[in-house]
Amino acid sequence: MPRLSADQRHTVAFTLNGLPVDGVAEPRMLLSDFLRQTLGATGTHVGCEHGVCGACTVEVDGMLARSCLTLAVQVDGASIRTVEGLAPAPDRLSVLQAAFRRHHALQCGFCTAGILMSLDAFLKANPEPDEAQVRDLLSGHLCRCTGYTPIVRAALEAAAELSAQDTAACQEEPAHA
Amino acid sequence: MKPAPFDFVRADSRAEALSVLKAEGTDARIIAGGQSFMAMLNMRLARPKVLVDIMRLADLATLSEAKGDVLVGAGIRQARLLAWDDLSRTLPLIAKALPYTGHVQTRARGTVCGSIAHADPSAELPLCLVALKGHVHLATAKAKRKVAAADFFTGMMATAKADDEMIEAVSFPVAGREGTAFREIARRHGDFAIVACGAVATDTGIRLAVGGVADVPTARDFPLLEGSALDDALNSFAYELDARDDVHASARYRRELVRRIGRATIEEALTCRA
Numbered sequence: 001m002p003r004l005s006a007d008q009r010h011t012v013a014f015t016l017n018g019l020p021v022d023g024v025a026e027p028r029m030l031l032s033d034f035l036r037q038t039l040g041a042t043g044t045h046v047g048c049e050h051g052v053c054g055a056c057t058v059e060v061d062g063m064l065a066r067s068c069l070t071l072a073v074q075v076d077g078a079s080i081r082t083v084e085g086l087a088p089a090p091d092r093l094s095v096l097q098a099a100f101r102r103h104h105a106l107q108c109g110f111c112t113a114g115i116l117m118s119l120d121a122f123l124k125a126n127p128e129p130d131e132a133q134v135r136d137l138l139s140g141h142l143c144r145c146t147g148y149t150p151i152v153r154a155a156l157e158a159a160a161e162l163s164a165q166d167t168a169a170c171q172e173e174p175a176h177a
Numbered sequence: 178m179k180p181a182p183f184d185f186v187r188a189d190s191r192a193e194a195l196s197v198l199k200a201e202g203t204d205a206r207i208i209a210g211g212q213s214f215m216a217m218l219n220m221r222l223a224r225p226k227v228l229v230d231i232m233r234l235a236d237l238a239t240l241s242e243a244k245g246d247v248l249v250g251a252g253i254r255q256a257r258l259l260a261w262d263d264l265s266r267t268l269p270l271i272a273k274a275l276p277y278t279g280h281v282q283t284r285a286r287g288t289v290c291g292s293i294a295h296a297d298p299s300a301e302l303p304l305c306l307v308a309l310k311g312h313v314h315l316a317t318a319k320a321k322r323k324v325a326a327a328d329f330f331t332g333m334m335a336t337a338k339a340d341d342e343m344i345e346a347v348s349f350p351v352a353g354r355e356g357t358a359f360r361e362i363a364r365r366h367g368d369f370a371i372v373a374c375g376a377v378a379t380d381t382g383i384r385l386a387v388g389g390v391a392d393v394p395t396a397r398d399f400p401l402l403e404g405s406a407l408d409d410a411l412n413s414f415a416y417e418l419d420a421r422d423d424v425h426a427s428a429r430y431r432r433e434l435v436r437r438i439g440r441a442t443i444e445e446a447l448t449c450r451a
Protein backbone atom coordinates (compact mmCIF):
# COMPACT_ATOMS: atom_id res chain seq x y z
CA MET A 1 0.00 0.00 0.00
CA PRO A 2 1.18 3.60 -0.36
CA ARG A 3 2.82 5.15 2.64
CA LEU A 4 0.42 7.38 4.57
CA SER A 5 2.40 10.47 5.45
CA ALA A 6 2.48 11.85 8.96
CA ASP A 7 1.53 15.41 8.09
CA GLN A 8 -1.53 14.65 6.01
CA ARG A 9 -4.98 13.45 6.81
CA HIS A 10 -6.17 10.32 5.09
CA THR A 11 -9.61 8.94 4.40
CA VAL A 12 -10.71 6.16 6.73
CA ALA A 13 -13.92 4.28 5.95
CA PHE A 14 -15.46 1.37 7.82
CA THR A 15 -18.77 -0.06 8.97
CA LEU A 16 -19.91 1.16 12.36
CA ASN A 17 -22.74 -0.86 13.90
CA GLY A 18 -23.82 -1.94 10.43
CA LEU A 19 -23.73 1.47 8.76
CA PRO A 20 -20.98 2.83 6.50
CA VAL A 21 -19.04 5.77 7.98
CA ASP A 22 -15.96 7.69 6.94
CA GLY A 23 -13.76 10.59 7.95
CA VAL A 24 -10.18 11.79 7.69
CA ALA A 25 -7.39 11.06 10.13
CA GLU A 26 -3.66 11.60 10.56
CA PRO A 27 -1.85 8.25 10.88
CA ARG A 28 -1.33 8.87 14.59
CA MET A 29 -5.02 9.32 15.40
CA LEU A 30 -6.35 6.74 17.84
CA LEU A 31 -9.52 4.86 16.96
CA SER A 32 -11.01 6.04 20.27
CA ASP A 33 -10.55 9.68 19.22
CA PHE A 34 -11.77 9.00 15.69
CA LEU A 35 -14.97 7.44 17.04
CA ARG A 36 -15.62 10.18 19.57
CA GLN A 37 -14.33 13.31 17.89
CA THR A 38 -14.58 12.69 14.16
CA LEU A 39 -17.72 10.55 14.10
CA GLY A 40 -19.37 11.89 17.27
CA ALA A 41 -19.91 8.38 18.63
CA THR A 42 -19.23 9.30 22.24
CA GLY A 43 -20.63 6.12 23.79
CA THR A 44 -17.11 4.67 23.80
CA HIS A 45 -15.26 6.13 26.78
CA VAL A 46 -11.59 6.87 27.26
CA GLY A 47 -9.99 6.35 30.65
CA CYS A 48 -6.28 5.68 30.58
CA GLU A 49 -5.12 5.61 26.95
CA HIS A 50 -2.64 2.86 27.62
CA GLY A 51 -4.73 -0.26 27.49
CA VAL A 52 -5.23 -0.84 31.19
CA CYS A 53 -8.74 0.35 32.12
CA GLY A 54 -10.81 -1.24 29.34
CA ALA A 55 -13.28 1.67 29.10
CA CYS A 56 -12.58 2.09 25.37
CA THR A 57 -13.14 -1.58 24.43
CA VAL A 58 -14.93 -2.11 21.09
CA GLU A 59 -15.29 -4.99 18.64
CA VAL A 60 -13.18 -4.89 15.46
CA ASP A 61 -14.03 -7.61 12.92
CA GLY A 62 -15.46 -9.74 15.70
CA MET A 63 -12.42 -9.35 17.97
CA LEU A 64 -12.40 -7.35 21.18
CA ALA A 65 -10.00 -4.44 20.92
CA ARG A 66 -8.89 -1.50 23.02
CA SER A 67 -9.73 1.44 20.75
CA CYS A 68 -7.00 3.48 22.50
CA LEU A 69 -4.42 0.91 21.34
CA THR A 70 -5.73 0.91 17.76
CA LEU A 71 -5.07 3.50 15.06
CA ALA A 72 -7.95 4.80 12.98
CA VAL A 73 -5.97 4.06 9.79
CA GLN A 74 -5.62 0.42 10.88
CA VAL A 75 -9.37 -0.23 10.74
CA ASP A 76 -9.99 1.07 7.22
CA GLY A 77 -12.41 -1.42 5.68
CA ALA A 78 -13.17 -3.15 8.99
CA SER A 79 -16.47 -3.82 10.67
CA ILE A 80 -16.74 -2.17 14.08
CA ARG A 81 -19.28 -2.50 16.85
CA THR A 82 -19.60 -0.08 19.74
CA VAL A 83 -21.99 0.31 22.64
CA GLU A 84 -24.31 2.36 20.44
CA GLY A 85 -25.03 -0.83 18.49
CA LEU A 86 -26.17 -2.98 21.42
CA ALA A 87 -29.78 -1.87 21.89
CA PRO A 88 -32.18 -3.56 19.42
CA ALA A 89 -34.23 -0.34 19.09
CA PRO A 90 -33.85 3.22 20.38
CA ASP A 91 -36.47 2.58 23.08
CA ARG A 92 -35.41 -0.97 24.01
CA LEU A 93 -32.39 -2.27 25.91
CA SER A 94 -30.64 -5.50 25.03
CA VAL A 95 -31.02 -8.42 27.46
CA LEU A 96 -27.55 -7.68 28.85
CA GLN A 97 -28.21 -3.95 29.22
CA ALA A 98 -31.54 -4.62 30.95
CA ALA A 99 -29.80 -6.97 33.40
CA PHE A 100 -27.23 -4.24 34.14
CA ARG A 101 -30.06 -1.87 34.95
CA ARG A 102 -31.90 -4.34 37.21
CA HIS A 103 -28.76 -5.22 39.14
CA HIS A 104 -27.33 -1.70 39.44
CA ALA A 105 -24.28 -2.95 37.58
CA LEU A 106 -23.29 0.64 36.92
CA GLN A 107 -23.09 3.75 39.04
CA CYS A 108 -21.21 6.54 37.25
CA GLY A 109 -21.26 4.52 34.02
CA PHE A 110 -17.76 5.43 32.94
CA CYS A 111 -16.57 1.82 32.62
CA THR A 112 -19.91 0.49 31.36
CA ALA A 113 -19.57 0.82 27.59
CA GLY A 114 -16.35 -1.21 27.55
CA ILE A 115 -17.66 -3.86 29.93
CA LEU A 116 -20.85 -4.27 27.92
CA MET A 117 -18.84 -4.79 24.72
CA SER A 118 -16.64 -7.41 26.38
CA LEU A 119 -19.61 -9.25 27.89
CA ASP A 120 -21.65 -9.06 24.69
CA ALA A 121 -18.86 -10.76 22.71
CA PHE A 122 -18.05 -13.17 25.53
CA LEU A 123 -21.64 -14.40 26.06
CA LYS A 124 -21.97 -15.16 22.35
CA ALA A 125 -18.88 -17.38 22.50
CA ASN A 126 -19.63 -18.79 26.00
CA PRO A 127 -23.41 -19.02 26.44
CA GLU A 128 -23.18 -20.77 29.82
CA PRO A 129 -20.28 -19.21 31.71
CA ASP A 130 -19.57 -19.74 35.39
CA GLU A 131 -18.70 -16.96 37.79
CA ALA A 132 -14.96 -17.60 37.55
CA GLN A 133 -15.03 -17.15 33.77
CA VAL A 134 -16.98 -13.91 34.05
CA ARG A 135 -14.55 -12.60 36.66
CA ASP A 136 -11.60 -13.59 34.46
CA LEU A 137 -13.12 -11.59 31.60
CA LEU A 138 -13.76 -8.62 33.90
CA SER A 139 -10.10 -8.58 34.96
CA GLY A 140 -9.59 -6.69 31.69
CA HIS A 141 -11.68 -3.78 33.00
CA LEU A 142 -11.45 -1.37 35.87
CA CYS A 143 -14.60 -0.19 37.63
CA ARG A 144 -14.10 2.22 40.51
CA CYS A 145 -17.75 2.28 41.63
CA THR A 146 -19.51 -1.06 41.80
CA GLY A 147 -17.03 -3.48 43.33
CA TYR A 148 -17.87 -5.79 40.36
CA THR A 149 -20.35 -7.98 42.28
CA PRO A 150 -23.48 -6.51 40.63
CA ILE A 151 -21.75 -6.72 37.23
CA VAL A 152 -21.09 -10.42 37.75
CA ARG A 153 -24.70 -10.97 38.80
CA ALA A 154 -26.05 -9.09 35.80
CA ALA A 155 -23.79 -11.04 33.43
CA LEU A 156 -24.82 -14.42 34.81
CA GLU A 157 -28.51 -13.53 34.75
CA ALA A 158 -28.25 -12.23 31.19
CA ALA A 159 -26.48 -15.45 30.17
CA ALA A 160 -29.27 -17.56 31.67
CA GLU A 161 -31.94 -15.42 30.02
CA LEU A 162 -30.22 -15.51 26.62
CA SER A 163 -29.79 -19.28 26.63
CA ALA A 164 -33.43 -19.74 27.73
CA GLN A 165 -34.43 -17.59 24.74
CA ASP A 166 -32.29 -19.74 22.46
CA THR A 167 -33.86 -22.95 23.76
CA ALA A 168 -37.36 -21.48 23.35
CA ALA A 169 -36.55 -20.53 19.77
CA CYS A 170 -35.37 -24.09 19.05
CA GLN A 171 -38.51 -25.63 20.50
CA GLU A 172 -40.93 -23.54 18.47
CA GLU A 173 -42.63 -25.67 15.86
CA PRO A 174 -41.91 -24.45 12.34
CA ALA A 175 -44.99 -23.00 10.65
CA HIS A 176 -46.81 -24.97 7.95
CA ALA A 177 -45.35 -24.09 4.57
CA MET B 178 -1.42 11.14 25.76
CA LYS B 179 -1.28 11.04 21.99
CA PRO B 180 1.46 9.62 19.78
CA ALA B 181 3.93 11.94 18.07
CA PRO B 182 3.45 12.03 14.27
CA PHE B 183 4.65 9.10 12.14
CA ASP B 184 4.16 7.78 8.62
CA PHE B 185 2.13 4.59 8.40
CA VAL B 186 2.69 1.65 6.08
CA ARG B 187 0.29 -1.24 6.10
CA ALA B 188 2.51 -3.78 4.43
CA ASP B 189 0.97 -5.83 1.65
CA SER B 190 3.90 -8.22 1.45
CA ARG B 191 6.75 -9.41 3.62
CA ALA B 192 9.19 -7.91 1.12
CA GLU B 193 7.55 -4.51 1.45
CA ALA B 194 7.77 -4.60 5.25
CA LEU B 195 11.42 -5.65 5.15
CA SER B 196 12.36 -3.03 2.57
CA VAL B 197 10.93 -0.25 4.75
CA LEU B 198 12.93 -1.59 7.72
CA LYS B 199 16.04 -1.69 5.56
CA ALA B 200 15.59 1.84 4.24
CA GLU B 201 14.69 3.48 7.56
CA GLY B 202 16.82 1.60 10.09
CA THR B 203 16.20 2.80 13.66
CA ASP B 204 13.49 5.22 12.49
CA ALA B 205 11.10 2.41 11.53
CA ARG B 206 9.21 0.13 13.89
CA ILE B 207 6.94 -2.81 13.32
CA ILE B 208 3.51 -2.75 14.86
CA ALA B 209 1.79 -6.09 15.41
CA GLY B 210 -1.01 -6.39 17.98
CA GLY B 211 -0.13 -2.98 19.40
CA GLN B 212 -0.81 -4.13 22.97
CA SER B 213 2.59 -2.97 24.20
CA PHE B 214 3.81 -0.63 21.50
CA MET B 215 0.69 1.55 21.17
CA ALA B 216 0.92 2.38 24.88
CA MET B 217 4.58 3.35 24.37
CA LEU B 218 3.58 5.56 21.43
CA ASN B 219 0.77 7.16 23.42
CA MET B 220 3.17 7.92 26.26
CA ARG B 221 5.79 9.01 23.73
CA LEU B 222 8.29 6.56 25.12
CA ALA B 223 8.81 5.66 21.46
CA ARG B 224 8.82 8.13 18.55
CA PRO B 225 9.43 6.23 15.33
CA LYS B 226 9.29 8.09 12.02
CA VAL B 227 7.47 5.25 10.31
CA LEU B 228 5.26 2.47 11.59
CA VAL B 229 4.98 -0.77 9.60
CA ASP B 230 1.80 -2.74 10.27
CA ILE B 231 2.30 -6.45 9.53
CA MET B 232 -1.10 -7.76 10.59
CA ARG B 233 -2.57 -7.98 7.11
CA LEU B 234 0.15 -10.32 5.86
CA ALA B 235 -1.70 -13.60 5.56
CA ASP B 236 1.51 -15.61 5.12
CA LEU B 237 2.65 -14.59 8.61
CA ALA B 238 -0.56 -15.85 10.21
CA THR B 239 0.49 -19.48 10.22
CA LEU B 240 0.55 -22.02 13.02
CA SER B 241 1.97 -25.45 12.26
CA GLU B 242 3.60 -28.53 13.70
CA ALA B 243 6.50 -29.94 11.71
CA LYS B 244 9.75 -31.82 12.35
CA GLY B 245 9.21 -31.89 16.11
CA ASP B 246 8.60 -28.15 16.39
CA VAL B 247 5.57 -25.91 16.66
CA LEU B 248 6.13 -22.89 14.45
CA VAL B 249 4.15 -19.78 15.41
CA GLY B 250 4.12 -17.08 12.72
CA ALA B 251 4.29 -13.37 13.49
CA GLY B 252 0.62 -12.88 12.61
CA ILE B 253 -0.62 -15.35 15.22
CA ARG B 254 -2.43 -13.62 18.05
CA GLN B 255 -2.19 -14.96 21.60
CA ALA B 256 -5.92 -15.84 21.65
CA ARG B 257 -5.49 -17.96 18.53
CA LEU B 258 -2.67 -19.99 20.06
CA LEU B 259 -4.61 -20.44 23.30
CA ALA B 260 -7.64 -21.69 21.35
CA TRP B 261 -5.57 -24.12 19.23
CA ASP B 262 -6.84 -27.68 19.79
CA ASP B 263 -3.34 -29.18 19.79
CA LEU B 264 -1.84 -26.74 22.30
CA SER B 265 -2.12 -28.89 25.47
CA ARG B 266 -0.63 -31.87 23.68
CA THR B 267 2.22 -30.10 21.90
CA LEU B 268 3.07 -27.26 24.29
CA PRO B 269 1.55 -27.98 27.71
CA LEU B 270 3.75 -25.35 29.38
CA ILE B 271 2.34 -22.63 27.13
CA ALA B 272 -1.19 -23.92 27.61
CA LYS B 273 -0.62 -23.36 31.34
CA ALA B 274 1.22 -20.03 31.10
CA LEU B 275 -0.65 -18.14 28.38
CA PRO B 276 -3.85 -17.56 30.40
CA TYR B 277 -1.67 -15.40 32.69
CA THR B 278 -0.62 -13.13 29.81
CA GLY B 279 -2.79 -10.04 30.05
CA HIS B 280 -6.53 -10.41 29.67
CA VAL B 281 -9.04 -11.87 27.20
CA GLN B 282 -9.19 -8.43 25.58
CA THR B 283 -5.41 -7.98 25.17
CA ARG B 284 -4.84 -11.59 24.04
CA ALA B 285 -7.47 -11.02 21.31
CA ARG B 286 -5.06 -8.55 19.68
CA GLY B 287 -1.55 -9.15 21.03
CA THR B 288 0.67 -11.55 19.10
CA VAL B 289 2.99 -14.29 20.33
CA CYS B 290 5.97 -12.92 18.39
CA GLY B 291 5.22 -9.35 19.53
CA SER B 292 5.58 -10.46 23.14
CA ILE B 293 8.91 -12.11 22.32
CA ALA B 294 10.09 -8.97 20.47
CA HIS B 295 9.00 -6.72 23.34
CA ALA B 296 11.09 -8.84 25.75
CA ASP B 297 9.57 -7.70 29.01
CA PRO B 298 11.52 -9.50 31.76
CA SER B 299 8.32 -10.59 33.50
CA ALA B 300 6.39 -11.67 30.41
CA GLU B 301 5.24 -15.28 30.25
CA LEU B 302 5.96 -16.12 26.60
CA PRO B 303 9.66 -15.17 26.66
CA LEU B 304 9.96 -17.28 29.83
CA CYS B 305 8.38 -20.27 28.05
CA LEU B 306 10.67 -19.78 25.03
CA VAL B 307 13.71 -19.94 27.33
CA ALA B 308 12.34 -22.83 29.42
CA LEU B 309 11.60 -24.92 26.32
CA LYS B 310 14.79 -23.92 24.44
CA GLY B 311 12.84 -22.50 21.52
CA HIS B 312 14.14 -20.42 18.64
CA VAL B 313 13.45 -17.02 17.10
CA HIS B 314 13.35 -16.91 13.29
CA LEU B 315 14.58 -13.57 12.01
CA ALA B 316 14.64 -12.13 8.50
CA THR B 317 16.03 -9.06 6.78
CA ALA B 318 15.47 -8.10 3.16
CA LYS B 319 18.58 -10.18 2.33
CA ALA B 320 19.05 -12.97 4.85
CA LYS B 321 17.43 -15.19 7.43
CA ARG B 322 18.80 -16.54 10.68
CA LYS B 323 17.62 -18.56 13.64
CA VAL B 324 18.60 -17.54 17.16
CA ALA B 325 18.29 -19.72 20.27
CA ALA B 326 16.12 -18.28 23.05
CA ALA B 327 19.03 -18.06 25.48
CA ASP B 328 20.95 -15.85 23.02
CA PHE B 329 17.96 -13.75 21.95
CA PHE B 330 17.14 -11.92 25.17
CA THR B 331 20.05 -9.62 25.95
CA GLY B 332 18.64 -7.30 28.63
CA MET B 333 15.54 -5.52 29.88
CA MET B 334 13.42 -5.09 26.73
CA ALA B 335 16.57 -5.64 24.67
CA THR B 336 17.13 -8.45 22.18
CA ALA B 337 19.58 -9.71 19.57
CA LYS B 338 17.22 -8.53 16.82
CA ALA B 339 18.80 -5.88 14.57
CA ASP B 340 16.81 -2.79 13.54
CA ASP B 341 16.29 -4.06 10.01
CA GLU B 342 15.19 -7.51 11.16
CA MET B 343 11.69 -8.82 11.59
CA ILE B 344 10.67 -11.83 13.63
CA GLU B 345 8.96 -14.07 11.11
CA ALA B 346 8.12 -16.81 13.58
CA VAL B 347 9.12 -18.43 16.84
CA SER B 348 9.43 -22.18 17.28
CA PHE B 349 9.03 -24.39 20.32
CA PRO B 350 9.96 -28.09 20.49
CA VAL B 351 6.94 -30.38 20.80
CA ALA B 352 6.63 -31.89 24.28
CA GLY B 353 7.47 -35.52 24.89
CA ARG B 354 6.99 -37.36 28.17
CA GLU B 355 8.30 -34.56 30.39
CA GLY B 356 6.11 -32.90 33.00
CA THR B 357 5.56 -29.14 32.98
CA ALA B 358 4.15 -26.59 35.39
CA PHE B 359 3.75 -22.83 35.53
CA ARG B 360 3.02 -20.50 38.44
CA GLU B 361 3.23 -16.79 39.00
CA ILE B 362 2.52 -14.15 41.58
CA ALA B 363 1.12 -10.81 40.36
CA ARG B 364 -0.81 -8.01 42.01
CA ARG B 365 -3.93 -8.97 40.11
CA HIS B 366 -4.58 -11.78 37.66
CA GLY B 367 -3.46 -10.54 34.23
CA ASP B 368 -0.93 -8.05 35.57
CA PHE B 369 2.73 -8.52 34.82
CA ALA B 370 4.27 -11.10 37.16
CA ILE B 371 6.33 -10.10 40.19
CA VAL B 372 7.86 -13.54 39.89
CA ALA B 373 6.90 -16.22 37.33
CA CYS B 374 8.24 -19.79 37.26
CA GLY B 375 8.03 -22.41 34.56
CA ALA B 376 9.41 -25.91 35.14
CA VAL B 377 10.12 -28.85 32.84
CA ALA B 378 10.82 -32.18 34.56
CA THR B 379 12.23 -35.30 32.90
CA ASP B 380 13.39 -38.61 34.41
CA THR B 381 16.90 -37.27 34.79
CA GLY B 382 16.55 -33.63 35.70
CA ILE B 383 14.61 -30.44 36.15
CA ARG B 384 14.80 -27.18 34.22
CA LEU B 385 13.42 -24.12 35.99
CA ALA B 386 12.94 -20.79 34.22
CA VAL B 387 12.26 -17.66 36.24
CA GLY B 388 10.84 -14.34 35.01
CA GLY B 389 10.41 -10.99 36.75
CA VAL B 390 13.65 -11.14 38.74
CA ALA B 391 16.69 -10.75 36.48
CA ASP B 392 16.53 -8.42 33.45
CA VAL B 393 15.95 -11.42 31.18
CA PRO B 394 14.02 -14.66 31.77
CA THR B 395 16.63 -17.09 33.08
CA ALA B 396 16.68 -20.89 33.13
CA ARG B 397 18.73 -23.26 35.22
CA ASP B 398 19.12 -27.05 34.94
CA PHE B 399 19.20 -29.12 38.10
CA PRO B 400 19.60 -32.86 38.64
CA LEU B 401 16.64 -34.55 40.35
CA LEU B 402 17.03 -33.07 43.83
CA GLU B 403 14.83 -33.45 46.86
CA GLY B 404 14.35 -32.01 50.32
CA SER B 405 16.98 -29.59 51.60
CA ALA B 406 19.24 -30.19 48.60
CA LEU B 407 16.53 -28.70 46.39
CA ASP B 408 16.04 -25.81 48.83
CA ASP B 409 19.77 -25.07 48.75
CA ALA B 410 19.90 -25.18 44.96
CA LEU B 411 16.91 -22.84 44.67
CA ASN B 412 18.41 -20.50 47.25
CA SER B 413 21.63 -20.16 45.26
CA PHE B 414 19.66 -19.66 42.04
CA ALA B 415 17.52 -16.98 43.74
CA TYR B 416 20.64 -15.04 44.80
CA GLU B 417 22.34 -15.43 41.42
CA LEU B 418 19.35 -13.80 39.69
CA ASP B 419 20.42 -10.54 41.33
CA ALA B 420 16.95 -9.31 42.29
CA ARG B 421 16.39 -5.60 42.78
CA ASP B 422 13.91 -3.58 44.82
CA ASP B 423 11.18 -1.77 42.91
CA VAL B 424 7.71 -0.36 43.62
CA HIS B 425 6.10 -3.77 43.26
CA ALA B 426 8.31 -5.85 45.54
CA SER B 427 11.60 -5.89 47.43
CA ALA B 428 14.54 -7.97 46.27
CA ARG B 429 14.22 -10.12 49.36
CA TYR B 430 10.54 -10.83 48.65
CA ARG B 431 11.41 -11.79 45.07
CA ARG B 432 14.09 -14.22 46.29
CA GLU B 433 11.58 -15.74 48.68
CA LEU B 434 9.14 -16.22 45.80
CA VAL B 435 11.82 -17.95 43.73
CA ARG B 436 12.47 -20.33 46.64
CA ARG B 437 8.80 -21.06 47.32
CA ILE B 438 7.05 -20.76 43.95
CA GLY B 439 10.08 -22.36 42.30
CA ARG B 440 9.80 -25.37 44.57
CA ALA B 441 6.03 -25.68 44.14
CA THR B 442 6.38 -25.42 40.36
CA ILE B 443 9.09 -28.09 40.27
CA GLU B 444 7.05 -30.44 42.46
CA GLU B 445 4.03 -29.99 40.22
CA ALA B 446 6.08 -30.61 37.07
CA LEU B 447 7.49 -33.83 38.57
CA THR B 448 3.99 -35.18 39.21
CA CYS B 449 2.88 -34.28 35.67
CA ARG B 450 5.45 -36.54 33.97
CA ALA B 451 3.89 -39.13 31.67
Ligand SMILES: Cc1cc2nc3c(=O)[nH]c(=O)nc-3n(C[C@H](O)[C@H](O)[C@H](O)COP(=O)(O)OP(=O)(O)OC[C@H]3O[C@@H](n4cnc5c(N)ncnc54)[C@H](O)[C@@H]3O)c2cc1C
Binds near residue numbers: 206207280287291368
Ligand atom coordinates in the same frame (compact mmCIF):
# COMPACT_ATOMS: atom_id res chain seq x y z
C1 LIG C 1 -3.59 -4.27 30.06
C2 LIG C 1 -2.45 -5.09 29.52
C3 LIG C 1 -1.94 -6.13 30.29
C4 LIG C 1 -0.88 -6.90 29.82
N1 LIG C 1 -0.42 -7.91 30.61
C5 LIG C 1 0.58 -8.69 30.16
C6 LIG C 1 1.08 -9.78 30.95
O1 LIG C 1 0.58 -10.05 32.07
N2 LIG C 1 2.10 -10.52 30.45
C7 LIG C 1 2.64 -10.26 29.22
O2 LIG C 1 3.55 -10.96 28.83
N3 LIG C 1 2.19 -9.27 28.45
C8 LIG C 1 1.18 -8.47 28.89
N4 LIG C 1 0.74 -7.44 28.09
C9 LIG C 1 1.44 -7.18 26.79
C10 LIG C 1 0.87 -8.04 25.67
O3 LIG C 1 1.12 -9.41 25.89
C11 LIG C 1 1.40 -7.67 24.29
O4 LIG C 1 0.53 -8.26 23.39
C12 LIG C 1 2.78 -8.09 23.92
O5 LIG C 1 3.74 -7.67 24.86
C13 LIG C 1 3.22 -7.45 22.58
O6 LIG C 1 2.60 -8.08 21.49
P1 LIG C 1 1.92 -7.23 20.35
O7 LIG C 1 1.60 -8.13 19.24
O8 LIG C 1 0.80 -6.45 20.92
O9 LIG C 1 3.13 -6.29 19.88
P2 LIG C 1 3.24 -4.73 19.65
O10 LIG C 1 2.76 -3.98 20.83
O11 LIG C 1 2.64 -4.38 18.34
O12 LIG C 1 4.82 -4.60 19.53
C14 LIG C 1 5.65 -4.76 20.65
C15 LIG C 1 7.12 -4.59 20.24
O13 LIG C 1 7.52 -5.68 19.44
C16 LIG C 1 7.94 -5.25 18.15
N5 LIG C 1 7.44 -6.27 17.22
C17 LIG C 1 6.19 -6.81 17.21
N6 LIG C 1 6.11 -7.80 16.30
C18 LIG C 1 7.34 -7.89 15.73
C19 LIG C 1 7.89 -8.73 14.72
N7 LIG C 1 7.17 -9.69 14.11
N8 LIG C 1 9.19 -8.56 14.39
C20 LIG C 1 9.94 -7.61 15.01
N9 LIG C 1 9.47 -6.79 15.96
C21 LIG C 1 8.18 -6.93 16.32
C22 LIG C 1 7.35 -3.86 17.98
O14 LIG C 1 8.15 -3.09 17.12
C23 LIG C 1 7.41 -3.35 19.39
O15 LIG C 1 8.68 -2.91 19.72
C24 LIG C 1 -0.32 -6.64 28.52
C25 LIG C 1 -0.83 -5.61 27.74
C26 LIG C 1 -1.90 -4.83 28.22
C27 LIG C 1 -2.44 -3.72 27.36
Ligand code: FES
Binds near residue numbers: 045066068
Ligand atom coordinates in the same frame (compact mmCIF):
# COMPACT_ATOMS: atom_id res chain seq x y z
S1 FES D 1 -8.75 4.08 27.56
FE1 FES D 1 -8.29 2.32 26.43
S2 FES D 1 -7.89 0.86 27.96
FE2 FES D 1 -8.14 2.69 29.11
Ligand code: FES
Binds near residue numbers: 107108112142
Ligand atom coordinates in the same frame (compact mmCIF):
# COMPACT_ATOMS: atom_id res chain seq x y z
S1 FES E 1 -19.64 2.41 37.21
FE1 FES E 1 -18.27 3.99 37.72
S2 FES E 1 -16.39 3.12 37.05
FE2 FES E 1 -17.72 1.48 36.82
